[in-house]
Amino acid sequence: MERKRVLVSERIAEEGLEMLRTELDVDFRDDISREELLSVIDQYDALIVRSVTKVNEELIKRGTRLKVIGRAGNGIDNIDVDVCTRYGIIVANTPDSNTVSAAEQTISLLLSSVRNTAWANDVLKGGIWDRKPFRGTELYGKTVGIIGLGRIGSMVATRLKAFNMNIIAYDPYIADERFERFGAEKKNSLEELLAEADVVTVHTPKTKETIHMIDEKAIALTKKGVILVNCARGGIFKETAVIEGLENGKIANVALDVYEKEPAIDNPIFKYTNVVCTPHLGADTFEAQKRVGENIAEQVLLALKGEIVPNVVNLPAVLPEELNYLRPYITLAEKMGNIYYQIEKLPIKRVEITYSGPITVNETEMLTIGFLKGILEPVLWEKINYVNARLLAAERGIKVYERKEKQSAKPFKNMLTINIFSQHHEMEISGTLSRARNPILVDINGYETEANLEGYVLMLQNEDRPGVIGPLTTTLGEAGINIASMKVARQTKGQTAIMILNVDNNVEEEVLKQLEQIDGLIGTPKLLKF
Numbered sequence: 001m002e003r004k005r006v007l008v009s010e011r012i013a014e015e016g017l018e019m020l021r022t023e024l025d026v027d028f029r030d031d032i033s034r035e036e037l038l039s040v041i042d043q044y045d046a047l048i049v050r051s052v053t054k055v056n057e058e059l060i061k062r063g064t065r066l067k068v069i070g071r072a073g074n075g076i077d078n079i080d081v082d083v084c085t086r087y088g089i090i091v092a093n094t095p096d097s098n099t100v101s102a103a104e105q106t107i108s109l110l111l112s113s114v115r116n117t118a119w120a121n122d123v124l125k126g127g128i129w130d131r132k133p134f135r136g137t138e139l140y141g142k143t144v145g146i147i148g149l150g151r152i153g154s155m156v157a158t159r160l161k162a163f164n165m166n167i168i169a170y171d172p173y174i175a176d177e178r179f180e181r182f183g184a185e186k187k188n189s190l191e192e193l194l195a196e197a198d199v200v201t202v203h204t205p206k207t208k209e210t211i212h213m214i215d216e217k218a219i220a221l222t223k224k225g226v227i228l229v230n231c232a233r234g235g236i237f238k239e240t241a242v243i244e245g246l247e248n249g250k251i252a253n254v255a256l257d258v259y260e261k262e263p264a265i266d267n268p269i270f271k272y273t274n275v276v277c278t279p280h281l282g283a284d285t286f287e288a289q290k291r292v293g294e295n296i297a298e299q300v301l302l303a304l305k306g307e308i309v310p311n312v313v314n315l316p317a318v319l320p321e322e323l324n325y326l327r328p329y330i331t332l333a334e335k336m337g338n339i340y341y342q343i344e345k346l347p348i349k350r351v352e353i354t355y356s357g358p359i360t361v362n363e364t365e366m367l368t369i370g371f372l373k374g375i376l377e378p379v380l381w382e383k384i385n386y387v388n389a390r391l392l393a394a395e396r397g398i399k400v401y402e403r404k405e406k407q408s409a410k411p412f413k414n415m416l417t418i419n420i421f422s423q424h425h426e427m428e429i430s431g432t433l434s435r436a437r438n439p440i441l442v443d444i445n446g447y448e449t450e451a452n453l454e455g456y457v458l459m460l461q462n463e464d465r466p467g468v469i470g471p472l473t474t475t476l477g478e479a480g481i482n483i484a485s486m487k488v489a490r491q492t493k494g495q496t497a498i499m500i501l502n503v504d505n506n507v508e509e510e511v512l513k514q515l516e517q518i519d520g521l522i523g524t525p526k527l528l529k530f
Helices: 014-021 034-043 057-062 081-086 099-114 117-125 151-161 176-181 190-196 216-221 239-247 286-304 320-343 365-383 389-395 469-478 509-516
Strands: 005-008 025-028 046-049 068-071 090-092 143-147 166-170 199-202 226-230 251-256 275-277 350-356 399-405 415-421 426-433 439-444 447-452 456-463 483-490 496-503 521-529
Touching: 005 014, 005 034, 014 025, 014 286, 034 057, 046 286, 057 081, 068 286, 081 090, 090 286, 099 117, 099 151, 099 199, 099 226, 099 251, 099 275, 099 286, 117 275, 143 151, 143 190, 151 166, 166 190, 190 216, 216 239, 239 251, 320 365, 320 415, 320 426, 320 439, 320 521, 350 365, 365 389, 365 399, 365 415, 447 483, 447 496, 456 469, 469 483, 469 496, 469 509, 509 521
Parallel strands: 005 025, 005 046, 046 068, 068 090, 143 166, 143 199, 199 226, 226 251, 251 275, 350 399
Antiparallel strands: 350 415, 415 426, 426 439, 439 447, 456 496, 456 521, 483 496
16 A cells, blocks of 8 residues: 655654654655745645745645645644635644643743742852842742633643642633633633732733733733733733833733744843743753654644544644543544434434533533534545534534533433434434443434444334344345344334344345345335444
8 A cells, every 4th residue: 555645844853753754655855945845745645844834725725635734833823724624634733742841931930930030040140149139929829810721721720739829710712611620710801810810821822812912901900019921922911011010010020931022132121130031942842842743743643544633723622631531432423423324315404412421521522523524424425524524514504503411311421412303304313332432322213222333233123023033134144144233122012113233244235125025124224334
């Protein structure tokens, strides 16, 4: 089988290149011109960039083989994510690779700031032994306000909790469960957080909404003697406003790793002894750079295998530990989606998805996307993937509604119940995981069962009476079809029942027609393939 090809247009760690070479043909070209890149991109299945290579529609349209764009780093300013989504191309980055480094840099700068470490270091090395100017402040018992409770913000919360700080946080895009998980009291507005915090640290991306988020008005709302920390993105703090706050005594200390203009040289904020500054070192550790290379290589390899990629920009963000837990449920949702168009041919108007049980404390959007991918696969084949599933579902007029219940109505810890509506018909299916965490169907249209959603599944309706199952199994046996398991379910004795059989091999159309002729079977048997 021909190996897939990846073009690496900017430098990544050698460890990452070596990982790619184990399974792919790798062209490392950090000197490639734009013109040459455009002329050769159609020869590659993947492209790995950092911050310089511009990935826009001009490039994407020419990259007819592209399945994934890997960004070795966090920011994606140079990638048109919407265009990639339209073309069904995965955009993956490595936000976790520098998470630890960025969180530790935040803690480092905060501690240095409140204890005047950098200032004391300079004075002592200048030949003066004098402790009086450097009396600091303890973090113990103080309130830290974290703006942005994503990967880095939540890691900072965990670490500052160990200092016995009170954690409050503001993030309008994060579910309430996440605040509870990281021991942070949720604030419903930025103003509320600023009024209560002794320390304010920002961990948000740089967007139109967050540029100059901390300006004169914001600083005016803070306590006198507030401490400000920014290890996120330059421009979130309005530096002229910060300088004004330092001058009038509103701000006690500032810790900065990022600046409105970089490289930051002769920045007027550097003259203040109560300001600790570093030159954008948040991700600059040996470990982080190694992880960036290895993680982007791993993500590209997963994407090219058609597997779930943890850090896809054009999919919901899922932490690695959450993904490990959710992965079998995503598979369950996808296989449940596979059922509909293998049984019905009616166009879908809407789907209603109910998540029940402890799973509801997690972000379930990936399960919904998995279901939509599964439901459209039988009709769209290779055109559908996790990235474009929602988009393609919307284009086909499928409305999606989701809700969560703390407890399942059936005796299962976690359960997915999905109602699928066409013009004049409704299908209801419920599923869960087995003890071995394999997907099983537990209900279809009110018939309770426990059928494995693996391999070939034969689904039939039958009259609930003796003399039906025997001829069925005989016909399958004569055709060389081995039955791995069989579930029979009914709602009312003597009425219509269903049979669901897991079989070891394909059931040919000729055999299905023979089954259709068996006395007591109703309608046409359906063979589902998973």
